[in-house]
Amino acid sequence: MGIGPVLFSGEQIAQRVAELGSAVRRDYEGRPLAIVAVLHGAVTFVSDLLTHLGPDVTVEFLQASSYGSGTASGGQVTLQRYGRLGVAGRDVLIVDDIVDSGHTLAAVRKAVEAMGAASVRTCVLLDKPSRRQVPVAIDFRGFEVPDLFVVGYGLDHAGRYRDLPYIAALKGGG
Numbered sequence: 001m002g003i004g005p006v007l008f009s010g011e012q013i014a015q016r017v018a019e020l021g022s023a024v025r026r027d028y029e030g031r032p033l034a035i036v037a038v039l040h041g042a043v044t045f046v047s048d049l050l051t052h053l054g055p056d057v058t059v060e061f062l063q064a065s066s067y068g069s070g071t072a073s074g075g076q077v078t079l080q081r082y083g084r085l086g087v088a089g090r091d092v093l094i095v096d097d098i099v100d101s102g103h104t105l106a107a108v109r110k111a112v113e114a115m116g117a118a119s120v121r122t123c124v125l126l127d128k129p130s131r132r133q134v135p136v137a138i139d140f141r142g143f144e145v146p147d148l149f150v151v152g153y154g155l156d157h158a159g160r161y162r163d164l165p166y167i168a169a170l171k172g173g174g
């Protein structure tokens with residue numbers, strides 16, 4: 001498997017991330033925000049997003065696993081937290097790289113709500129709506145993508161290609 005067509009260039013991504021950042025910052029003006037980012041795919045996105053958000057933002061991480069080395073979600077999501085997530089009573093924004101079946105975002109949301117968050121919204125860079133199996137609310141969305149397996153800008157296939165500064169379709173995958 002190799003890299004197919006580029007879907008979003010580094011410049012397009014940077015511009016969209018800045019727009020999302022401005023929208024988030026505007027919405028939470030004057031209110032501290034607790035970001036919960038989903039490892040590992042969201043690392044690049046959340047780092048760049050953070051630079052647009054102002055000083056009153058904390059960032060914490062949850063690891064979600066549902067994919068093995070294949071390209072289809074199993075629907076069984078395992079969550080692992082890093083330290084104590086300080087989300088009780090806070091306005092939380094869940095940040096992830098991509099929503100495919102929706103199982104991951106739904107599981108993360110449920111966990112964050114169970115920890116007593118005051119409010120929960122979601123921000124995802126990519127949305128693959130044609131693959132949805134469970135409904136999930138996306139409050140801030142970067143781009144919609146067709147039913148292709150995509151890599152780059154933090155998104156991997158079997159641990160590879162996270163380094164690419166652009167987002168491309170995987171050739172021969174999906």
Ligand code: IMP
Pocket residue numbers: 038041066067073096097098099100101102103104105148149150151155156157
């Ligand atoms: P879902 O649970 O099926 O919505 O899958 C969401 C998770 O699967 C995302 O957080 C990604 O880590 C991973 N994922 C889904 N589609 C892709 C893709 O096209 N490329 C890379 N990772 C993906």
Ligand code: MG
Pocket residue numbers: 038039040041042064096097098104
């Ligand atoms: Mg992920």
